[in-house]
Each structure stands twice: as structure tokens, then as C-alpha cells.
Amino acid sequence: MEHKYEKYCHNCGAVIDKMAEICPKCGVRQPINQVPPPVVSMNLNPHWLITVLLCGFLGVFGAHRFYNEHYGTAVLQLLTGGGLGIWYIIDFIMIITGNFRDKNGNYIKMN
Ligand SMILES: [Zn+2]
Numbered sequence: 837m838e839h840k841y842e843k844y845c846h847n848c849g850a851v852i853d854k855m856a857e858i859c860p861k862c863g864v865r866q867p868i869n870q871v872p873p874p875v876v877s878m879n880l881n882p883h884w885l886i887t888v889l890l891c892g893f894l895g896v897f898g899a900h901r902f903y904n905e906h907y908g909t910a911v912l913q914l915l916t917g918g919g920l921g922i923w924y925i926i927d928f929i930m931i932i933t934g935n936f937r938d939k940n941g942n943y944i945k946m947n
Contacts, residue, residue: 841853841854842854843856843866845859845861845862845864845866846859846864846866846867847859847862847864848861848862848864850862852866879947880946880947881944881945881946881947883938883944884931884934884944884945884946884947886903887900887903887904887931887936887944888900888928888931888932890903891924891927891928891931892928895913895918895924895925895927895928896913896917896918896921896924897913897914897918898910898911898912898913898914898918898924900924900927900931900936901913901927904936904937904938904939904944905938905939906939931944932946934946
């Protein structure tokens with residue numbers, strides 16, 4: 837059980853103020869309050885994530901361009917093996933850096 841403004845004494849288990857440095861009951865100094873580790877919240881844009889994954893795994897087939905409905909260049913990539921393996925790498929970097937556009941011409945951002 838974790839109370840919002842209370843904690844249990846490290847030594848005797850008495851309920852004491854959360855900010856207390858020394859237990860009023862047994863007089864034992866409390867360990868320094870541990871700061872909880874920062875929660876890594878990326879809030880990734882799922883559209884961006886899918887585009888990254890498609891490009892990373894199926895980029896040689898132009899999958900990320902099909903997904904974003906760039907059909908002309910998608911077919912071109914499909915026929916050329918992702919632009920001889922260079923073009924899709926460039927696309928991948930563009931996607932990672934947020935410079936790849938969706939079907940509406942808007943940049944696809946990471947979050
Ligand atoms: Zn105590």
C-alpha cells in the first residue's frame with residue numbers, strides 16, 4: 837500500500853510523513869526518497885512507424901511508397917529493387933528525419 841503523503845518507516849514500519857527524513861517513532865534516518873525513473877513516452881505516430889517498418893523491411897519493393905499511395909514511384913521502386921538498393925535507403929533516412937511526405941503532401945512526423 838502506498839499512501840500519497842505517507843510512507844512506512846524503513847526501520848520500524850510506522851506510517852510517517854512522506855517527506856520525513858527521520859522517523860519520529862524510532863529516530864532512524866530514512867533512505868533518500870527514490871526519484872522514479874522517467875517514463876519513456878515516445879507517443880510515436882503510428883503512420884510514421886508503419887512507414888519506417890515497411891521501408892526497413894520491404895523498402896526494396898517500394899512498400900512504404902505503396903502505403904503512402906505514391907503509386908508511380910512505388911512501382912518504379914518495385915521494378916528496380918528499391919532503386920538498386922540506394923533509393924529506398926534515402927527514403928528511409930528521409931522518413932526517419934521526418935522529411936517523407938504522405939499522399940496529401942504532408943510530412944510524416946515521428947510524433
Ligand atoms: Zn521508525
